[in-house]
Amino acid sequence: MLDQVWFPLYITLKISLASSLIVAILGTLISYILARREFVGKWLVDVLVTLPMILPPTVTGYMLVVLLGKNGILGKVLFDLTGIRLLFTWQAAVIAAFVVSLPLMVKTATAAIEAVDRELEYVAYTLGRNELETALFITLPLAKKGILAGIVLSFARAVGEFGATLMVAGNIPGRTNTMAISIYSAFQGGNSELANTLVIILVLMSLISMAVTTKLVNSWKI
Amino acid sequence: MGIKVDFRKRFYKGNDRKKGKEPSFTVDVSFEAGNELVVLFGQSGSGKTTTLRCIAGLEKPNGGKITVNGTVYFDCHTRIDLPPQKRSLGYVFQNYALFPHMDVKKNITYGLKGRTDQEKERRMREMLRLLHIEGLEDHYPSQLSGGQKQRVALARALAPGPDILLLDEPFSALDMIVRMKLRERIKLIQKELNIPVLFITHNPVEAFTLADRVVVYHEGTVQQTGTPEEVFYHPKNIHVAELAGVTNIFDDAVFAGHVGKDRALFKAGELEIITRHIDLRTDERVSWGIRPENITLLNPDKDNIELYENHFNGKVMSIVNKGTSKLIAVGSNNDRRVLVSELSNKACEELNLFQGCSCTFSFASRDILIFV
Structure with missing residues (x-):
């Protein structure tokens, strides 16, 4: 019973934290580019990111x-080069969580970055600061509430991820059985005791992370 | 030294540029100035801000050359286009644009990259003293008044020791008294630093009191450059005249010949007006104007009307009290033309004016502006 509870909790947190870390870094970068740069095919990037x-x-x-499988476009290259098979691993679940939660981050963070007054960036340029310095010390700090909101939403989405994870990582006990998937299979198998326990833990976890985030954001003046 | 600006910037609507259509608006600007206080004066949307943005490198002109203090900032031919970081300039935006997440100290020292903490501290103290904002260094922008924010923005722009200072309507959101104080401060700072200061305003009083040189804008082009006296008392054309407060402008003067050696006669509708000497072809039609303060109302009891040039009979249509003076709209009896005269309160009292009363108005030949 203990393993049936702790492992899903552990693997869910591991997958969600890893996915959120990538979302935080790549998502912020993509959001900045979408908010501040004009380039050919910008709409396509927007569509591709939003699609999931x-x-x-x-x-x-x-x-x-199709993309990551042994015969998939990327999966084949990866397998031929390194012998690594991605499907049905926890890493595959991270990729699934990343893809489905990225739009929440990008939508929220892009709006936050767009809302930063451009004149503040122009002032920084006239004061001799380049674009990277300006982004790191002016734009992103001023958009941090929106960026954090995006990361929290993405984390929550990753914790609750079910469909895509099941497709790419399956439901292998002790390897890829996340909370959401374990709840479903416990329910299917008539193990309501396990289902109840997992549900309570998941709800508590969500409440705590939301409370912590709200408190943190409220402590920020800007 | 000083600044040389000569550039063109075209603006297009939507995809018009790709379609090869004409630009919807073109800013084509050329002027020169020394280390002095230059006021860019004109209505909103006449290209003043675009000029500052092009000088700062925040916008790229389509052609031309911009030189500040001997450094070429932009040159279309040699393809020089320094990024804003490499142009040594201070830029103060209309809304101050202070970094809200930094205190005054950090705001002011933000442009002092690569200097030691001691140097930064010393420079910040200097700036606080220069702008009379000592004691504010630990405050955040949200804790400052409008005037204080403006001073901090100036301090931040001046801290790195720029070659030129650009101010985009810096006082438009401030009350009168703060404005007057800051104007004086800007003048002093310009004298002390001896750099070109470009100052945007659409307020004629500000332009007149502040400027060493006024650059008058209208619809994207420079109409006239000169001292405030030149621009306000001898406007080159109707656009400058309108901006300079010449309320009475008409386009119906027809040259009718010379009067003596030094004066000319024009027919404007039913009025015959005598102006200073000017050489035109007979029957040539020109615009003419007169400042409201140059139209006097005569007192038939005291003034010998025949001694005055250009006197006409009319009727007072309305009186608007400006506080320090009154604006009198006078309808001429000869034609239905309405002219505006500005009189002191005392003069109005003596004339005992009221709406609908008859009057005689007059203006001197030397005060009539002719726009050929």
Whole structure:
């Protein structure tokens, strides 16, 4: 019983934290570029990033399988070069969580960065600061509430991820059985005691992370 | 030394540029100035801010050359286009643009990259003293008044020791008294630093009191450059005249010949007006104007009307009290033209004016502006 509870909790946190870390870094970068740069094909980047928010997670998952599978476009290259198989590993679940939660981050953070007064950036330029310094010390600090909100939403989305994860990582006990998937299989198997325990833990976890974030954001003046 | 500006910047609507259509607006600007206080004066949307942004490198002109203090900032031919970071300039935006997440000290020292903490501290103290804002260094922008914010923004722009200072309507959101004080401060700072200071305003009083040189803008082009006296008393054309407060402008003067050696006669509708000497072809039609303060109302009891040039009979249409003076709209009896006269309160009292009363108005030949 203990392993049936602790392992899903452990693997869910591991996958969600790893995915959120990538989302935080790549998502901020993508959001900054979408908010501040004009380039050919910008709309395409926007569409591609947003698509997993609209598609059913199983469709996203299926596309990832096609892409990352042993015979998939990226999966084949990876397998031929390194012998690594990605599907049905926790890393595959991280990729699934990343793809489905990225749009939440990008939408929230782009709006926050766009809302930063451009004149503040121009002032920084006239004071001799380059774009990277300006982004790191002016733009992003002023958009930090929106960026943090995006990261929190993405983390929550990753914790709750079910469909795409099931497609790319399966439900292998002791390897890829996340909380959301374990709840479903416990329910299917009639193990309501386990399902109840997992549900309570998941709800408590969500409440605590939300309370902590709200407190943190409220302590920021700007 | 000083500044040489000569550039063109075209603005297009939507995809017009790709379609090869004409630009919807063009800013084509050329002027020169020394280390002095230059006021860019004109209505909103006449290209003043675009000029500052092009000088600062925040916008790229389509052609031309911009030189500040001997350094070429932009040159279309040699493809020089220094990024804003490499142009040594201080820029103060209309809304101050202080970094809200930094205190005054950090704001002011933000441009002092690569200097030691001691140097930064010393420079910050200097700036606080220069702008009379000692004691504010630990405050955040949200804790400052409008005037204080403006001073901090100036301190931040001046701290790195720029070659030129650009001010985009810096006082528009401040009350009168703070404005007057800051104007004086800007003048002193310009004298002390001896750099070109470009100052945008659409306020004629500000332009007149502040400027060593006024650059008058209208619809994207420079109409006239000169001292405030030149621009306000001898406007080159109707656009400058309108901006300079010449309320009475008409386009119907027809040259009718010379009067003696030094004066000319024009017919404007039913009025015959005598002006200073000017050489035109007979029947040539020109615009003419007169400042409201140069139209006097005569007192038939005291003034010998026949001694005055250009006197006409009319009727007072309305009186608007400006506080320190009154604006009198006078309808001429000859044609239905309305002219505005500005009189002191005392003069109005003596004339005992009221709406609808008859009057005689007059203006001197030397005060009439002719725009050929």
